[in-house]
Amino acid sequence: MRRIDNYQPVPGEENKQQEDNGGNMPPSDPSESIPMKTLYAADGSDLHPHFGPYFSDGKRRVDYVLAYQIQKPNTVRKPSPKFGENNFIRRLRRSISMRSSRAPLQPKEDPEITAQEHQTDYHEDDKRFRRDEYEENLLETGLELEKDEGSKIPGIGFLKIHAPWHVLCREAEFMKLKMPTKKVYDVKQGGNVVEKVRLFIHKVTAPLHPKVDVSHPHSVKSLSHPFSREKQHLFDLSDKNKFFDSTTRSSIVYEVLKRTRCTKAKYSMGITSLLANGVYVSGYPLHDGDIEGVNAVPNDRKLLYEEWASYSVFYKYQPIGLIRKYFGEKVGLYFAWLGVYTQMLIPAAIVGVIVFLYGCATVDENIPSMEICDPRNNVTMCPLCDQACSYWKLVTACGTARASHLFDNPATVFFSIFMALWAVLFMEHWKRRQMRLNYIWDLTGFGEEEEDHNRADYEFRVMQKSMRLENSPPKDEKVKLTCSDRLPAYMTTVVMMCLMISVTFAIVFGVILYRISIKAALHMSSYPAARSNIRATVKTTAAIINLIIIIIMDEIYAAIARWLTTLEVPKTDKSFEQRLIFKTFILKFVNAFTPIVYLAFFRGRLVGRPGKYLYVVGSYRMEECAHSGCLMELCIQLCITMLGKQLIQNNLFEIGIPKIKKLLRQRKSEMDTKQEEELNKTLRRHEKDHFLGPFIGLNPEYMEMIIQFGMVTLFVASFPLAPLFALLNNIIEIRLDAKKFVTELRRPIAAKAKDIGIWYNLLRGLSKVAVIVNAFVISFTSDFIPRLVYQYTYSPDGTLHGFTNHTLAFFNVSDFQPGTDPLEPMHLGYKVDMCRYKDYREPPWSTTPYDFSKEFWAILAARLAFVIVFQNVVMLMSDFVDWLIPDIPKDISLQMHKEKILMVELFMKEEQGKRLTMRERNTPQQPRSRPNSHTNCV
């Protein structure tokens, strides 16, 4: 209570007094300055301040909360399973059980669950002992604490932490936090005309902007400078309570928590170890306030809820500034990125739809499909399966041929070039946006901090190792895990990854077998309705099976990746995250794209030819494509995968499971719903937040988007509607994620970040691969090149007339292998001597019958040449666009320059002022006090 005078706005003049205060503040005797235990019980009646995030004095803000378990006599303990033996199964189970579709990628383990797991390892007494030591150390650093063990949640105690002004100052200086100074300057965006256009656009799009108050008008920005107590006069400290906002305060406190360690126990423990070992069950900063209800005074969280985390504002821009202010830069960047991605999808979706419509419009003018559908072209085709099938008329493939044209027309070639450039433009646009945000958020000059915090697992293993080494090594040689320690884990990883990838391949092969066998069975059935819908049925069921398998395997792979990474015992969270992302990405990517790659590039290529088919697993012929290529099936597969995955993941995992989890967590604390609701009104902020889910990082969100980006870019040549589907999904996704962050999860510690890190590289890699994949899809999967070659080389009149005939090779039915000729050769009503099949081969009457013909090689050369040209031209264009668009927007670089000049000016002025003062002082007439610049806040 006696320290509240710190909060009086005391700029400059009273600094003497302040220094006194500061000097005395963190006394070495803890008993002197812990009024907390005596405080928490007394004031349960004083209503208002308790709902705000304040200490019981109603004035000191709670900046961070650590929750711990109080020893309850009636705790029901499940029998703890043996450690080590079924470790894997437990972890796996845990990973699966705690899923909210994304949990496996969380950077930090859910501390509560970890705590429950570890809780048998440590005695309650031991824990209390550690807590006491840790809290004492915290007091040493100047933080102020208040305990709350009589909360309405039985068995849980809370340690509320408050950072007083001098600690904030000191830490802000250490962390080199850039804070706005008093000096503001005009942000001019280009010349008069540009400015006018900008204003006009702003006016037009006004309804799209969220109604979020901005403290500064857009045209003015404060000059920022790393906070320093020696330069206090630069900053506007008139309201010290508001100078550091709640986000900054809690990240400052977290910084102190990370630095503070328990050293008296067996081995030194930081906050991460304490959390992992269940000494504390959770730690979190508090939300700003309630979203709805009686206690909901206006606050940032409520504003976010209304203007951002709501489906009703789906058409609006996101209030990125406010998101960053509330959740920190890292979360802000994620949503900014998601916003840019979604925005960029709009033109892609529009062009995609146009391309699709072009396909629809030209379907009647397409000569190849007209030729196929023309019953006068009396083409007899070779049977599609052995024995059961018979010869068939090409005209029956009319429907597929027409449908194929929708996705296999010249416009798709244009569209895949367009999308390759779109991907580059998206990257560039994002880089510029990121740069702009960096400027607005004063991150320029902020160097990415090296994560220096060892993970609890790692520390535990190191301790184990150092205990194992009996002849302890010299002190300065620190024990660490070497490669040989990790070798078994690495081996496991490699083996498991290979195994998992082969499992994926096996599953795809299984689906192929399913398709082949079902098709054969249906062909053999005598029920005509079944036979007529054979293709559609098989395709659709196979695609759905694929989808279900993909979704299931996705979950399993995520759990396995997590387990493998844990085995490797990475040193830091950052390293853990990177390894996890790497593994998850590979597994999920292979899982999602193997069926598609098979369809695009392998299906129908390994068929053989009539009379010499390729057989798998006994007597199954490898499946062929429809007459007009596999593009149609690829398209169906992509469509079902994208739609299905998004629907199931969004609805089931992202909406359903969190709801259930929240329910369960509340149920666990043994309360009725009604009681609960009533209680909810009297619960204090930190108790309410305790019921929310822990923040588990952004990686799962990013991962989902990256896979989607892959779908949009990789096979866009075969499915021009992909951007549209992605767009629709993302519009929902943004608000869904927003809702989760605002209402379902505890507030995260504001993490600083300049960029989206590894994800950018993955995006870049994907967009590079996309160029090659699209080149191959166009040249090999579609009939684009054969058509082109025919038109310009073989066609007698320069049109596509005769193309269908040109693509069909002849087969002499007498050359069938014995036992494979159709059982009903007279199915069509006449005797067939010669049937046709789709390939470029020599006719039976040539000197080398059934060999690849010259046309085959010429077209192959053309296909390959197209790949080379496409790949290199698109890559060149991409690099050119990349080079053309400066990474830093012109106006931003100008303003950054201006800022620098202003800064120098400011200091020069100060310098002159100082010099003047000195001179005055030297002339003995007028002794003056030192200028403000030398005051100190400690």
Place this chain on the structure above:
Amino acid sequence: MRRIDNYQPVPGEENKQQEDNGGNMPPSDPSESIPMKTLYAADGSDLHPHFGPYFSDGKRRVDYVLAYQIQKPNTVRKPSPKFGENNFIRRLRRSISMRSSRAPLQPKEDPEITAQEHQTDYHEDDKRFRRDEYEENLLETGLELEKDEGSKIPGIGFLKIHAPWHVLCREAEFMKLKMPTKKVYDVKQGGNVVEKVRLFIHKVTAPLHPKVDVSHPHSVKSLSHPFSREKQHLFDLSDKNKFFDSTTRSSIVYEVLKRTRCTKAKYSMGITSLLANGVYVSGYPLHDGDIEGVNAVPNDRKLLYEEWASYSVFYKYQPIGLIRKYFGEKVGLYFAWLGVYTQMLIPAAIVGVIVFLYGCATVDENIPSMEICDPRNNVTMCPLCDQACSYWKLVTACGTARASHLFDNPATVFFSIFMALWAVLFMEHWKRRQMRLNYIWDLTGFGEEEEDHNRADYEFRVMQKSMRLENSPPKDEKVKLTCSDRLPAYMTTVVMMCLMISVTFAIVFGVILYRISIKAALHMSSYPAARSNIRATVKTTAAIINLIIIIIMDEIYAAIARWLTTLEVPKTDKSFEQRLIFKTFILKFVNAFTPIVYLAFFRGRLVGRPGKYLYVVGSYRMEECAHSGCLMELCIQLCITMLGKQLIQNNLFEIGIPKIKKLLRQRKSEMDTKQEEELNKTLRRHEKDHFLGPFIGLNPEYMEMIIQFGMVTLFVASFPLAPLFALLNNIIEIRLDAKKFVTELRRPIAAKAKDIGIWYNLLRGLSKVAVIVNAFVISFTSDFIPRLVYQYTYSPDGTLHGFTNHTLAFFNVSDFQPGTDPLEPMHLGYKVDMCRYKDYREPPWSTTPYDFSKEFWAILAARLAFVIVFQNVVMLMSDFVDWLIPDIPKDISLQMHKEKILMVELFMKEEQGKRLTMRERNTPQQPRSRPNSHTNCV
């Protein structure tokens, strides 16, 4: 004189007195503090201090010198040409005349020449007026000046500038210069074993290390911190004269010079404008001392001369630390880069030689050349030219076939993959080296400074423009050059660039015509000796002509690029440099590589076939390749270009011209050689340096190396000895450049740089292009793919036997176009019905005679497939290597982390100390003075 007391080492305690001094220092009345004019005349006899870089008091160091012309009554003025009209020709002439092979890329114009050009524009009085104002402003900033107008060089006055301690302190703080603190720490490089291995390697390579004293042992490094007067106690200020070394001092002074402006004249002028307008003719910091002779006391320059800039130490490492200390980071990075490049060339050269030797060793086992050389294969070939030539025996091509094998064997395929990976490894290695240097040089955290200084040309143009606008715009709307102002220049650039590129193409075409016509002429000549050496003669002369044209055009293009860039009036030096580099790179690259690209990819492809040849310019047949492909000729061309270019550029331009220039400069000051030598001994430092050439930037050096890197990587598949040649050249190049920097040029201002900037991107781009080019060279220029296809598809016994026959198509001599059949059909002694030519075409008896055969298409497909596979595999491998090797070496990142922790510890300790002091002060018994941390040096 009265300010010398500043130099007494006064740490901490006496700061009161110092502040007094500092406060009084820059008085507003200039007359009070310019003792210079009265000083310079008096002391011509006091010998010693004059040779050192000191003021005439022998104590204050000269940190920078500005030279200017004194009005001489007897100056001989050349009639100045009219400005504007023949502007281009003058600039062109100037660019050419001032060349030292690299001048066109210098970032700043040679101020002397510019000055001479502009000198008619300003009156001498006007200049003096400006000088006076500028010097007054300099005094205002606290610098100390001394004039020297009675020097031994008539007509030139010198303004010597000294920065006193308080200015150094202030500016160092502004510039955030990182200075070493007192705190040192151990640099541990890995575990015990690693350390031992390192020491062992160091011991073994000891003779390779230059004998340069290092102040610190390698295992200890000072913690660095941005200099701040408030944190003075952190730094070791015991010897204030040495705390800032001469390099730092001069760059600090240059910083002040850049900031100071003349404002009283028509328009505000900075130092660049003053130099460009001839107000000062040159500005430079002084060299540390003499290299040889009586006055040569040990100094850094001498050390560099002995241990670096000498051919006798060519095998040693470069003393990069010392180079950086003397010339600054930018120059240091250039030489470090050159060193890494040269070092990396060693393995490439070795492998290249091995590949070459492999070719030599297997030449006798090569089946295709054996077949060609076997006289029993009685193959009659079609004539090589119309009429004059007759049929010939394939066996006569034996020599070429054997020679071709040297450069066209499977090992070259391996070698080009090797070199692609080598390029990536080189990049990675350099990135790591750069990072290491950044760490050692304390550049981590240093952000690239935006060049904020407008160029003189730009300011002049802006002034012109603002004067043209009669209705002057509002003050805050600054006049600047818009795109429309620059449009004519841009148009000129585009047109000129296209023109120049077409000129290059035209020249290459000219050389082709030369070759064709000479060959035809020689064929027709009856002199048998000429005919036998036809091929060799033509090839070699053509290559030499190409080389000469390349070298001449290089110079012209450089001048044109410079002129075009000047036309564009870029705003800053940085922008000027970038535009210039861009243009020069394109022109030089096209110039150097067009003939090679023609040889590799176009020659011999557009020939047509017997009976239907392609004719150019009337009746010249396009030239064919030798029977075994064009690789041999490509190789000769590359060899002559590389060797010739390097020899001529190194010897003539880099050694010869600077010598001549220096001679001319000294001649100009009208002195005999003998007199001069005598005088040389009595010349003072700044006078000696005046005779040296101005520093013109590193870009020409980089450009030369980039073109060489292109030669080494782009066509390495055809010339495996390229790395060897490059290596030999670079060993000389390093020492040559070193000599130039140490002895021939004035000392440059130390420029800070974290990386080699745009050059790295160019290298990266080149190494990407190299992959594609090599893929095409292997698959299209060499016979690798046809051999492979033959061996695995067509060969009856799986060997290459019969390959030669397979590559030859048949031609019926009756199908010759009338008038093109040989005049002497019986030349070989028998009647020829059917002759052979190298191509894959149908024989005359097929249904489609002379059409491309199926083999042609199959081989084409194989070639294209190889390109795709090669390009993507190599790119993937490169990316993988890139990803595998961390950009920051492990030990460096560990040490950087350690440094950060130490820094935090240091501050925490300081913080605690401060707190303790405060508390003591608050207890009234013991009032103590404030701790050192609050002392101020101003």
